[in-house]
Amino acid sequence: MHAYIFSRVSRIRMGALWRKGWKVLGPRSCVIRGFAVEHQSFSVREKKDGITELNLAPADSLWTTARDGAVRLRMEVAGPASEPPVTTISMFQDAVQSFGNRPAMAVKRDGQWQTTTYFQYYRQCWAAAKSFLKLGLERFHGVGILGFNSPEWFIADIGAIMAGGFPVGIYNTSSSDACLYVAKNSASNILVVEDHQQLEKILQIEEQLPHLKAIVQYRHELKEKRPNLYTWEEFMRIGSDVPDSIVDDIIASQKANQCCMMAYTSGTTGAPKAVMLSHDNITWLVKMYGKDTGMQEQEIGVSYLPLSHVAPQFFDLWMPMCFGGTTYFAKPDALKGSLVDTLKEVRPTQFFGVPRIWEKIKATLETTISSSSFVQKPVSAWEHGTGPAARLSHVNGTSSQPWGSPLADSLVLKKLHANVGLDRCLRCQTSSAPILKDTLEYFSALNLPILEVYGLSESSGPHTVSIPSDFRLTSCGKTVSGCKTKIYMPDKNGNGEICYGGRDVFMGYLNMAEKTIEALDEEGWLHTGDIGKFDQDGFLYITGRIKEIVITAGGENIPPVPIEDRLKKEVPIISNCMLIGDKRKFLSMLITLKCTIDPITLEPKDELTPEAIKFCQQLGSQSTRVSEVVCSKDPLIYKAIQEGLDRVNHRAVSRAQKVQKWIILEKDFTQEGGELAVLPHTLSPFLPLGPTMKLKRPAILSMYEKVINELYKQ
Template identity: 45%
Template sequence: MEELQFLNGPCQIVPATQEIITDRDGFVKLRIPKTGTALETIEPLSVPGLIMKTAENYPDNIAYIYKNSENKAVKVTYSEYLKKIRVCAKAFLRLGLEPRNGVGIIGFNSPEWIISNMAAIFAGGMSTGIYTTNSPEACLHCAKLSNANIIVVEDEKQYDKIDQIRDQLPQLKAVVQYSGVPKNADVLTWDKLMEIGTQEDDTLLENSLKRIAINQCCTLIFTSGTVGNPKAVMLSHDNLVFDSRAIFEKIDAGPNEMIVSYLPLSHVAAQIIDMYVATTAAATIFFADKDALKGSLVKTLQEARPTKFIGVPRVWEKIQEKMLSIGAQSGFLKKSIANWAKAQALEHNLKKMKGEHSSSWGYSIASNLILSKVKQALGLDRCNIFVSAAAPISMDVKKYFLSLDIPIMDAFGMSESSGAHCLAIPSCFNLTSVGQTILGCKTKVVNAEDGQGEICMYGRHVFMGYLNEPEKTNETMDSDGWLHSGDLGKIDENNFVYITGRLKELLITAGGENVPPVPIEHIVQKELQNIGYAMVIGDKKKFLSLLITLSCEVDPVAGAPTEILTPNVQEWLKNIGCPAKTIKQVLEAGPDSKLLNAIQEGIDRANEKATSNAQKIQKFRILPSDFSIPTGELGPTMKLKRRIVIEKYQDLIDSMYS
């Protein structure tokens, strides 16, 4: 099929017969039913079409806000945003970006990140986010697989990775650095890039836009790569725009929304919310500073006062830890009032969740006089939807925030579903469900046993395939176009979806019992609230064991844990009679018997809730360091990388089973 026949882009659909492909130059058949909901059958729109439509309808709405070098807030409207995208796209084309080749982007969230992303798509290329934690070898894999013609880096630290692999990338034509002064003369500054684009006429760009089709790949999202190299998830224009529209409808977003951008934009959750839902709603995103996940997030929230907020479980846990630390320092009267207010809010929200009448004078007083101040202190006083995504969140954390009148809504999805597939909303949720399927999409359970099986997804948001990997694509997608999530779950009579475990994370003991580790870990952390992480091990073993970390302070520069224990942990150790300020002091002479007894008592309480003897923890060890992203135990969204932890502490694990 000659592509030159189709020059009606950027919102054309090229005829196609397959819903699944792995070829970068291919086109897919869109999953649009002949009849269905308004959203299911809504007219498709390309990414450039979406941005141009918003810029035309809301030209003066603020698209994003960032802090300049003088720490002053700079506001950029949607009309200005579109102009910057076009200028950047023209520069990419002049530098030699070829159709469906990659523009790699590696750096913390910034205007340059989202402009580069959109400009790559406008120019007919594929935006390719690269995690800032990637090694040079991992960057090489992403760049080679995407055929990256251009790589945009944040600073010298990220450029050094590219510099080490540059001679292995013959297709690479330019490197752009958007922060700091490049040390190499052949690296373009951001200002120089935009100068190149400004000097170009619109001919190349308009020709590229004409060739764009809604049903072709425009973005690559790399999976976490727990085994082997990460796969490149191919997302089409329709995948991204449809999912953003479905989320937009579900959360009732509008042009006055404020969203804080801090989760890694190389991850699908941040992309779909920060770039696509925000643009669909003509909303504003506020860029956090790069230390957001190291402790400065609340400061940004206080300044931005978002109306919608999404966090991964560890972010919510960190906020809870901070709140508990502050509460522990309060006097008796203040603590009693706070506990009363929290009890009122928890009762109110639990009744509301069940559809029961929940108004009371106690809740009104607690909400208006006490809990409103808590929200204000967190910068969440304007927020009407609080979301947790990317990993399971514990019931304990959800109940804690419910008692603060902050009901956390679960979201469920994956890179292969363009982001969200299920989402809870305040008017329709419960504590154990990830919500209901978003409009226009379908969920089913296959291979069910004991009422649960593998969760499968279908809809216009389901990805095209893994780039150049037909076998792995066929392992994930069946012949009818259903995406197999790898998650265990069930669906109830009210269409609420529940995730009960992960197929690949299931531990199979030597006795043949299937054990889901995450629920056990959540119970342990509820019983031992002063520890950091608890990781259950025991695959192919006779019994379960536990690896425990103690929470440590984070180095503000490196982002890695230090040896210094957090104030909460220090206070806990002091109270049980074995004071220590560092993890080294805890471990150097062997952990104090009082600490070991305190941990064992918590594990005993957790074991009382086990569903079988095979799910009881028999042994544990305290690790010499907390987990973090820089040290490799956590992924970009702070999800536990079990294989890495096991490899790192194999000798310690073996000692428990020898």
């Protein structure tokens, strides 16, 4: 290692070092030979005497597909990207030292909130690490975690890292085959499951997992005792005789430019890909994002989105750890109705929700307003008076008071905010799918602006961010400090592919060199596949997606998402719609209606949702089922859809962008049905709710080929 370690450097000495080929890295007193900057990456550990020591891990490339590989960090000489890299466990140790007696987590059990301090949290992760080692976890192998968010999920995650393995989240509703793929691909030695329902999935595939050594169930008692199957209590005790020095040595050997965790993509165009994130990817981005958004100590969040994805891990696990916050775990039925109850109890200071969640919160607020005269009259006056001006101020990102009277603000707005548990929320955030502009305007008018963020699993989390003092409606914000964003091959309007650069860009896809090279160009830029542009103030707007462009027979390029979103906004009974027209003479549309979802199978039912039934009743229709609408071609519903489509067509920029035919399908799109999947390259998690997911367009074209061909018959 060619390094020079010192605490102070004079300008003369620094100049001499530069002439000899040395480089000074960042604001700290540390230098390293230029060759090392180009061909090595390193972690940094601060010594007690103030001297900074560099521990290098050999790395010749910005990417790797090897589980035990290392990458060259994208560090810079000065600025945010020059921050010394640290491992996640080092960040955790700093948190324990700074916030040891503060609550790190809280979960409600037997009607009471049970809290865990940072000191207790660390000790439990340490015990889990020893138990993983006792059960045979090998270095750079996976620990699969299958279940709803809980303290045990966090402890298994961090414990796996401490023991030298990788935490690998598996989505709750994954089939046995999906679990098999992830567990096998990640070479998971141990699988941690929530309950017997999840355990059964693993037992069906156990014999096909050559690396599997043990299974741990973290909720409820085991229904049947089996070899290598443990309860959580048994698991936490089993490693007690493992020497602490073994865990110490593993932690000391970890480098910030090595893999820390894996997150699996949805596999919309093939097998799921394991996104490898380094320690530095996580710790550096958390720090930068926290600074940009004004994170304070002791902030509070609610964990309810699937932890198998990068976003909830970023916001629920790593961000609080960096800033000494507390994560409250929602109930397992949060997405079925209990989330608002938890929010009202916890009153978070920050809250991240996908668009569908904000739509549900909006519905709750509308119900409150309509049923309370105390709220209804002032809000009505507000909507017809001060409201529009306030909306405009929020569109422009200003922070002017939306109400003319502080008394009205405190008595009415605070009451509304409290009704959904957001009365002390400093940052309401969203991502993962386009959110309707009127939803953004609605919350802005109520002084609860929703801030859009944008990022990929491959960018370790958010790459652009909106903050309360600097945002624009429909924009996903500005680039996080130290990160880089460029528009590749922009057209005359400034639209082009969005590309990412910086220390948040992932290491590579596990064992998939070809896919990694497709994502990263020769200069290390990550190509997102999303189309966007910057405005004059540096705000980024997403305007489409490369693979979703429809090219008609006449050669016109048409982005389908804006048209689909406009129709859903115009006709609220529509759940999903997909524009058809690639290589066709005109555009058509497949439409599905909002229906209830079976909570067990997640399959769509025939019954319309209460929202959809209300829409029907407002039109004078008595339909309550999808089949009733489709079989009778309910004239009132069909007329409403056509009128909505007429309004969308009226806004079309050309005749080629007008939809000429459409059909209502007999059932909604779902992931289980093969029509929906997680948005590729998004940081936000999958939810079993159509509007928050990406259409698997090639699959839908194949599945509904006969229906589509009927639309194009002369």
